[in-house]
Amino acid sequence: MSAWERFRQSYLLHSFKRDPIAVISFVVLMALITVALSAPVVAPYNTYDAATIDIMDAEIPPSWMEGGDRRFSLGTDIQGRCLLSTMIYGLRVSFLIGCGAVVVQALIGILVGLFSGYFGGRTDALLMRITDIQFAIPYLIVAIFASAIFKLAFGVGRYEELAVPLLIIIIAVSHWPIYARTVRASVLGEKNKEYVEAARVIGLSHRPIIFRHILPNTMTPVLVISTIQVAEAVMSEAALSFLGLGMPITKPSLGSLIRSGFEYIFSGSWWITFFPGALLVIFVLVILLLGDWLRDVLNPRLYKG
Amino acid sequence: MGHLLEIQDLVVKFGLRFGDLTAIDGVSFTLNKRERMGIVGESGAGKSVTGFAIVNLLSKPGYIHAGRVLFEGIELNRLSDEEIRKVRGNRISMIFQDPMMTLNPVLTIGTQMTETVLAHKEMRKTDAMDLALEKLKKVYIPSPEKRLSQYPHECSGGMRQRIVIAIALLTNPSLIIADEPTTALDVTIQAGIMDLLIELCETEDMSLLLITHDLAVVSQVTEKIAVMYAGRIVESGHTDDIIHTPRHPYTQGLIKALPGALEAGSRLNQIPGMMPTLTDIPPGCPFHPRCSVGVPRCGTETPILMSVNDRNQMVACHALRRP
Numbered sequence: 001m002s003a004w005e006r007f008r009q010s011y012l013l014h015s016f017k018r019d020p021i022a023v024i025s026f027v028v029l030m031a032l033i034t035v036a037l038s039a040p041v042v043a044p045y046n047t048y049d050a051a052t053i054d055i056m057d058a059e060i061p062p063s064w065m066e067g068g069d070r071r072f073s074l075g076t077d078i079q080g081r082c083l084l085s086t087m088i089y090g091l092r093v094s095f096l097i098g099c100g101a102v103v104v105q106a107l108i109g110i111l112v113g114l115f116s117g118y119f120g121g122r123t124d125a126l127l128m129r130i131t132d133i134q135f136a137i138p139y140l141i142v143a144i145f146a147s148a149i150f151k152l153a154f155g156v157g158r159y160e161e162l163a164v165p166l167l168i169i170i171i172a173v174s175h176w177p178i179y180a181r182t183v184r185a186s187v188l189g190e191k192n193k194e195y196v197e198a199a200r201v202i203g204l205s206h207r208p209i210i211f212r213h214i215l216p217n218t219m220t221p222v223l224v225i226s227t228i229q230v231a232e233a234v235m236s237e238a239a240l241s242f243l244g245l246g247m248p249i250t251k252p253s254l255g256s257l258i259r260s261g262f263e264y265i266f267s268g269s270w271w272i273t274f275f276p277g278a279l280l281v282i283f284v285l286v287i288l289l290l291g292d293w294l295r296d297v298l299n300p301r302l303y304k305g
Numbered sequence: 306m307g308h309l310l311e312i313q314d315l316v317v318k319f320g321l322r323f324g325d326l327t328a329i330d331g332v333s334f335t336l337n338k339r340e341r342m343g344i345v346g347e348s349g350a351g352k353s354v355t356g357f358a359i360v361n362l363l364s365k366p367g368y369i370h371a372g373r374v375l376f377e378g379i380e381l382n383r384l385s386d387e388e389i390r391k392v393r394g395n396r397i398s399m400i401f402q403d404p405m406m407t408l409n410p411v412l413t414i415g416t417q418m419t420e421t422v423l424a425h426k427e428m429r430k431t432d433a434m435d436l437a438l439e440k441l442k443k444v445y446i447p448s449p450e451k452r453l454s455q456y457p458h459e460c461s462g463g464m465r466q467r468i469v470i471a472i473a474l475l476t477n478p479s480l481i482i483a484d485e486p487t488t489a490l491d492v493t494i495q496a497g498i499m500d501l502l503i504e505l506c507e508t509e510d511m512s513l514l515l516i517t518h519d520l521a522v523v524s525q526v527t528e529k530i531a532v533m534y535a536g537r538i539v540e541s542g543h544t545d546d547i548i549h550t551p552r553h554p555y556t557q558g559l560i561k562a563l564p565g566a567l568e569a570g571s572r573l574n575q576i577p578g579m580m581p582t583l584t585d586i587p588p589g590c591p592f593h594p595r596c597s598v599g600v601p602r603c604g605t606e607t608p609i610l611m612s613v614n615d616r617n618q619m620v621a622c623h624a625l626r627r628p
Binding site for chain 2: 193194195197198199200201202203204205208212213216217219
């Protein structure tokens with residue numbers, strides 16, 4: 001049986017097809033990701049190219065409103081950039097930071113959780129106390145310190161170039177404890193099962209036992225929290241950008257766009273904040289809905305629910 | 306020495322907060338090449354602990370307090386972790402009780418088999434697959450080629466135990482320790498697995514140490530039997546002698562308790578009482594509170610194994626000295 005046939009007959013696909021919310025969320029999410037990743041092709045304007053921006057076009061309302069301009073279907077922001085294009089580029093930045101942060105935090109968290117749960121004793125105590133300490137530090141404080149130190153060390157100019165990796169690291173460092181705890185909990189359940197003992201009996205050393213035998217068996221909860229963590233990371237990034245600690249306005253993410261429009265909301269230019277905000281909500285919502293569905297499917301206790 | 310496996314005065318203790326518990330107290334036996342031996346006893350008698358002590362895999366608070374485990378002339382309990390790993394799974398294989406649990410649910414059978422080979426031998430992956438296939442054929446698995454790419458949940462319990470046996474065979478071990486290998490299977494499949502084990506021992510030149518609570522099973526499979534009670538061997542000898550002329554009151558009780566020995570409709574015999582827990586093993590002979598033939602010495606002095614005939618049947622009982 002080929003992998004594709006296996007997949008076609010799987011419970012996963014079956015339950016997916018029967019859940020309209022999951023299907024809709026999946027379609028919307030895929031559409032958003034496709035648009036975001038192909039931003040240079042799809043977006044009407046390249047908002048990173050200062051030559052295409054004219055300050056005279058600033059704060060034009062959406063095209064269907066009075067004073068709207070046909071060239072800018074969702075209007076323009078305060079710098080005269082096409083809002084639709086900026087949002088598409090912004091979604092791409094948010095998505096990349098969200099995924100990057102989750103990959104990095106999953107790596108740290110899974111490693112810590114595996115070693116902590118498998119070796120137990122002092123290793124466990126030490127790693128879990130570090131995890132607790134990390135949990136106790138709010139990510140905003142980490143972000144404020146990190147970006148302040150970074151700007152001091154490399155200058156504000158370099159900050160614009162390196163903002164994406166820096167944000168990925170800041171968000172990852174402050175969110176990995178969730179992975180560490182989840183993985184540790186399931187390792188504690190798995191490591192006393194007989195197949196682990198059998199692996200020891202056939203003479204395997206710790207490394208293959210941890211990574212080949214235990215790790216795959218802990219992946220279910222990891223998969224579920226990963227979806228939630230992507231949404232969480234996207235929102236963290238938006239919050240940081242909204243506070244001015246995130247992406248610079250020259251390469252805005254959804255969060256920095258919301259912030260840039262916020263000052264003008266009472267002067268009537270509501271669209272600069274509203275459309276990026278709505279896009280952020282939809283993006284995070286579909287991820288969470290998919291995560292919800294995945295949790296239900298992968299939890300055998302809910303099969304007959 | 307000449308013995309494949311020789312256990313000398315093995316003492317296993319479990320270090321606990323309120324002091325050490327003695328799980329195995331001075332167990333000695335030998336196993337020759339191509340010999341099949343059974344260790345019989347109730348739950349908690351120390352059978353499995355003996356098995357794990359041989360490959361030095363006692364779980365955490367347990368440790369070997371005294372005694373020696375000699376395998377092919379090497380003292381196993383003196384080896385480092387690295388060195389014992391070369392013996393474990395390679396020269397000595399183990400088979401466990403529940404085949405549902407001993408296979409990793411998320412890896413294919415082929416992966417789990419090749420992994421065992423590659424842990425011990427430098428070999429190409431395709432060669433390892435061929436070897437796995439060959440061993441699967443040896444344990445009479447239907448359509449072995451297909452099994453390699455399947456997951457454990459796609460096989461039945463009996464088939465899984467055959468797969469586990471095939472994994473144990475991969476490295477051509479000279480000793481297989483089978484810890485209750487058929488307890489989780491139903492009776493017809495049990496017989497099949499036991500026949501397979503006997504056949505493999507003969508064709509593959511292996512010895513078998515069968516750990517079980519089931520006297521009926523050992524009597525069909527093994528040549529020697531050691532009966533354990535509360536961490537000690539109370540009687541050992543050839544299977545025929547133990548089954549037909551048991552001398553220790555405990556062994557006699559066990560054999561009388563077998564349903565086959567009775568007429569239909571009569572009550573089953575049982576040994577009164579329970580085996581003592583490790584925390585309060587009675588002084589003297591650990592069996593004396595349940596024993597029907599006790600003599601005064603039983604409560605004070607621990608009996609040692611003594612030969613009772615010229616066929617190497619050994620019994621630890623005071624009452625037998627003067628029948």
